[in-house]
Amino acid sequence: MAVSSPHLPPILSPLQLKTPLNLNTRLNLSPFFKISSKATPTIRRSSVIIASSGSKDAMSSQEKLELFERYGLDPNDFLSEPSVKRKRRKDRGQEMGKGKQPVVEVVRKPPRTTHKLLQVLGGKAKRKKLLSPVGMDVRPMMEVVKGAAFDILQVAGGCPASLRPGRWLDLYxxxxxVGIEALSRGCSEVHFVEMDPWVVSNVLQPNLQWTGFLDFSVIHTVTVENFLERAQQFVGGDTTFDYISVTPPYMKVDYGILMHQISDSSLVGEDTFIVVEYPLGTDMLDSCGCLMKIADRRFGRTHLAIYGPKWAMKKKKKG
Known part of the structure; x- marks a missing residue:
């Protein structure tokens, strides 16, 4: 603390306060100051810094409070205000959004829609238009591939005009x-396996209603893997099908594993035909369980393989 008067130089005390001293005031310069006077001295208080952050003898917060209490001073009167630079930095940080939680923008996908680009190629529902989703979420079998597949099946089955009556399993x-084409050409029942509920309710079911085949259809809204593992539970009774079509999304399946799962299941019988659509560069086996590959056609980047019983291969050669 500094005590000043017109005739005496400033004297520092432990609190480093500058206080004007009246000439009539008696001063005791002991280690701790004591000011006494008959007249009340005028004391002008200013901001006091007990110790700077860079000082080696810096006092702790508790020591500062004890020192203020010892001399009957209010600590709030001596707290230094934040510097102008610090205040500006804080304001600038708030303007730039510091301390605020980041706002995550949710990108909403546009609603899914449908259009009519497909049609039934033959049979009872020939030339009827079918719905398909807009975009690449669902990739239907190309009509040229579908037409070739059914032509091969009809010839191999010994009835070029239509399919042999039987049950069809349409995977993916x-x-x-594909299943509607089978019903249109003579199949008695088709089981559809599709995992996407939106496609089932907005595309698959409306197509069956439009073509009049809803009563001859069974829809399983599950994954193909789940269906193959629990075929007995889903189908019940006789699980063997006369025809099985496999048209998966190209890049999302392992064809080797998938074909082994199908051939090892109870879905395949000795007289079953399997139609597989696969991409260019995929190696397909010459057999699938007890069935032989009776056809393998290429349509651009798309391939079509058909497996069937040995007797169908002989009929195909004769035809």
Whole structure:
């Protein structure tokens, strides 16, 4: 603390306060100051810094409080205000959004829609248009591939005009165009396996209603893997099918594993035909369980393989 008067130089005390001293005031310069006077001295208080942050003898917060209490001073009167630079830095940080939680923008996908680009190629529902989703979420079998597949099956089955009556299993159904084509050409019942509920309710079922085949259809809204593992539970009774179509999304399946799962299941019988659509560069086996590959066609980047019983291969050669 500094005590000043017109005739005496400033004297520092432990609190480093500058206080004007009246000439009539008696001063005791002991280690701790004591000011006494008959007249009340005028004391002008200013901001006091007990110790700077860079000082080696810096006092702790508790020591500062004890020192203020010892001399009957209010600590709030001596707290230094934040510097102008610090205040500006804080304001600038608030303007720039510091300390605020980041705002996560949710990108909403546009609503899914459908259009009518497909059609039934033959049979009872020939030339009827079918719905399909807009975009690449569902990739229907190309009509040229579908037409070739059914032509091969009809010839191999010994009835070029139509399919042999039987049950069809349509794996990865999507638009149901393959299964509907089978019903239109003579199949008695088709089981559709499609995992996407939106496709089932907005594409597959409307197509079955439009073509009049809803009563001859069974829809399983599950994954193909789940269906193959629990075929007995889903189908019940006789699980063997006369025809099985496999049209998966190209890049999302391992064809080797998938074909082994199908051939090892109870879905395949000795007289079953299996239609497989696969991409260019995929190696397909010459047999699938007890069935032989009776056809393998290429349509651009798309390949079509058909497996069937040995007797169908002989009929195909004769035809």
């Amino acid at each position: 159904s999507g638009t149901a165009s």
